[in-house]
Amino acid sequence: MKRHQHQEMSLSKFMASLPIPRHYRRYLIIQLLCVGFVLYLWVSINGGFIPKFLKHKISYFDVESDVSPLLYFGDINNDASKIRWSGKVNSLNQLNQAMESDAHMLEGDVILRGQGTKHQKLIPVMSSPPNTDSKTTLDDWLDVVKSKQKGIKLVFTSIEAVEISLQKLKIIKEQGFLKFPVWIHADVLKGPEGKTPNIDSTRFLRHLKRVFPKCTISLGWTVSPHTDTSQGGYSWDMVLDMFKLIQTWEINDQQVIFNADLPWLRNSVPQLKWLCDNVFHSSLMVSKSSQSIGIKEDVLYAAYRFPPHSLYFDVKDDHLEAVISKYRHFSRDQVSPLVLQRDLVMFHPKAWVKMGFHMEKNSVLGSTEAIILSSPIVYIVSKSSYKPSPELSLQGRVLFLNHNNKEMESGKTGLNIYLRSTSYTHFEEITGIRCFLGVDGTIEVSGSHLNKKDSFKSESQRITPSSSHCFRFAIIDSLSEIIFRVNVVHSCNTLESVKADAEIHAELKVPVPAHLGNGQHPYILKVADNKRYAVIDELSVKHS
Structure with a gap:
């Protein structure tokens, strides 16, 4: 109290020395004290001048499994291209190595033991076709990651494995674990040169809605390797089908990630950008398998069109990763002249x-x-x-x-x-x-x-x-x-x-x-x- 009175007296003496009318001095003193009090409250509540909602790194206890990696990881500055991925982490040996790596997100594939054979059992294991089994069960895998600080992405290629796997995630979450980003992925629609999906979109999204809604939904199209992708891509019909799927299931309050295969990206950026613009809380993931070819111009075309917070990359290519790191925010000079020509006729x-x-x-x-x-x-x-x-x-x-x-x-x-x-x-x-x-x-x-x-x-x-x-x-x-x-x-x-x-x-x-x-x-x-x-x-x- 004495300290406050002393500050007020000092302020009064200072104001008295100013060449202004006396009846204004008291008014200015009150205003300055009010401003000081508001600043004190702001700093006390936010722990500094930066508001809490702008701070990327959040408390472990505040986190749910549907948290965005952009919020969870504090070292990426709202730039999704800085999220590092470790893919095909399906054995315990691979998982332990990935846990010690600098990867933010770990990707594992889930099928049923004996998938597609007469020995199929209702036990989720970590593998993908053409394999039908694995020594590592989903339970083993989750035991390693459940209390750590890496995010996970589970990729499903078997609809039979989805519900039981989500039940396991639900139990672990209710036990107080999974305090990190959890993505659930499936290819649910037919894409460029793709086959009919193994995953039925209706069953997949129904299971997610009912059993484990606290996650990021990751959706993709089936594709096939092709020697010439210059004339193909994700068509308007394909993205409209995906848009209608989102609308049918009323996915409005969850993060949604659309997955696109890099070799088909060249002729698909307008369609994919339109899709993300029309689906609330959505982003694009550009991925590339180790066998496919990626073109620098195509990567930077996407980087040029999508804002940093809505474009993830998992390209598994040292050269392309270096290109993304160097040019992600300076991609205009690296894209095809045809991209810049399209700028002149962009729709407003x-x-x-x-x-x-x-x-x-x-x-x-x-x-x-x-x-x-x-x-x-x-x-x-x-x-x-x-x-x-x-x-x-x-x-x-x-x-x-x-x-x-x-x-x-x-x-x-x-x-x-x-x-x-x-x-x-x-x-x-x-x-x-x-x-x-x-x-x-x-x-x-x-x-x-x-x-x-x-x-x-x-x-x-x-x-x-x-x-x-x-x-x-x-x-x-x-x-x-x-x-x-x-x-x-x-x-x-x-x-x-x-x-x-x-x-x-x-x-x-x-x-x-x-x-x-x-x-x-x-x-x-x-x-x-x-x-x-x-x-x-x-x-x-x-x-x-």
Whole structure:
């Protein structure tokens, strides 16, 4: 108390010496004392000026098995690429060596004893196909790791082994162990050149939800080694299947890791980035088996697109690990020129607003990589409005997906793009000029809900689509004429597909009334029916 009074007297003397009116001095003294008290409380509560929630290393007693490695390990500065992995740790000898290593996370494979044979028993052991047995049981393995400070990732290739293994984890957790990150992994969907998964996604996620929800869910696609991966990758259909799986099981409050195989990464970054952008609490793990080939450019392409906290690497390659360590935060100068070319046509989701019937959930899924329209009752409208001008063009690329296996209608299934719209609050009555691009290659410019004095003669033509149903388009509204240009693109998925077209494949020039909505109006994009999804990227308004 005396010390506090002394400080207040010293402060009062100091304030009295200042050339300010007396009635302000007392006010300033009170303010300074309040600030000092608040700072004292802040430092006392947080143990310093840095708030507790920003400190990566957390107390052992506060940790659950679903903790993120980024929080648990205090030496990585929120950079997932710094997490070190020890894979295929399936014997006790390998496990003991890994425990003494600098690895943060230990990966083990789980099957049943005698997996797939007539001697199969309900005893989880540490091995993976084509092996059917192992001397090391899961119980032995967990006894070594359960009270340590390494994280673990259990990889399941047998659905029969999942439930009993999760029960064992649950018991150990209830005993007060597993105070570290626990990842549970399975390949649940078919990926590039992959086989039908051994793990049924429904059973796998049901077991996780019911038995051991306090974990990080790690999901992947089956893949096969391939000599030429230049044209393949994780397709839009593949990532949509994974997205729907997450939505079906309502995985909203758990960490989710999507696993991608490095050799297939080159043509897959946009799709995988879109997936992570649309799944809450998700990250990407890029892995490489010892037999597969990894390319420096592909590793750094992913590093360039994904923020440090959402991209893990387990590449098992000294050269690539050195590349990641050196260039993870300086990858722009190391990527393919085609990646930088794509930067010039990146989609900007914040430039568009979603509208339509009750804003139907998941009908518009956006990312900096692309936006997916799946329902005709919901559409996107540009936030900015534009006056007709020969110097402006709306440009973009669309890939049509038959994700629900429906028959298209010729000349009716496709993408509608509206110009000079004066009324667009209802999805069935958008007024303006409609530019239609069909799945079957139909191109049409027509009026949409116009009155008689504004009507004009519609025109159309048709071009032969590619097997990929991918098109690039540009629309110029010069006030008296609409110019609609469409090019057939043989692939929307390869990195090379970003290259500019050498020629125009189809062009419509349609005269329109100059007085028709010649003020400022937004652009509107909407799928014509629900028989195709439209994946739209490279969408922007260009000035010539």
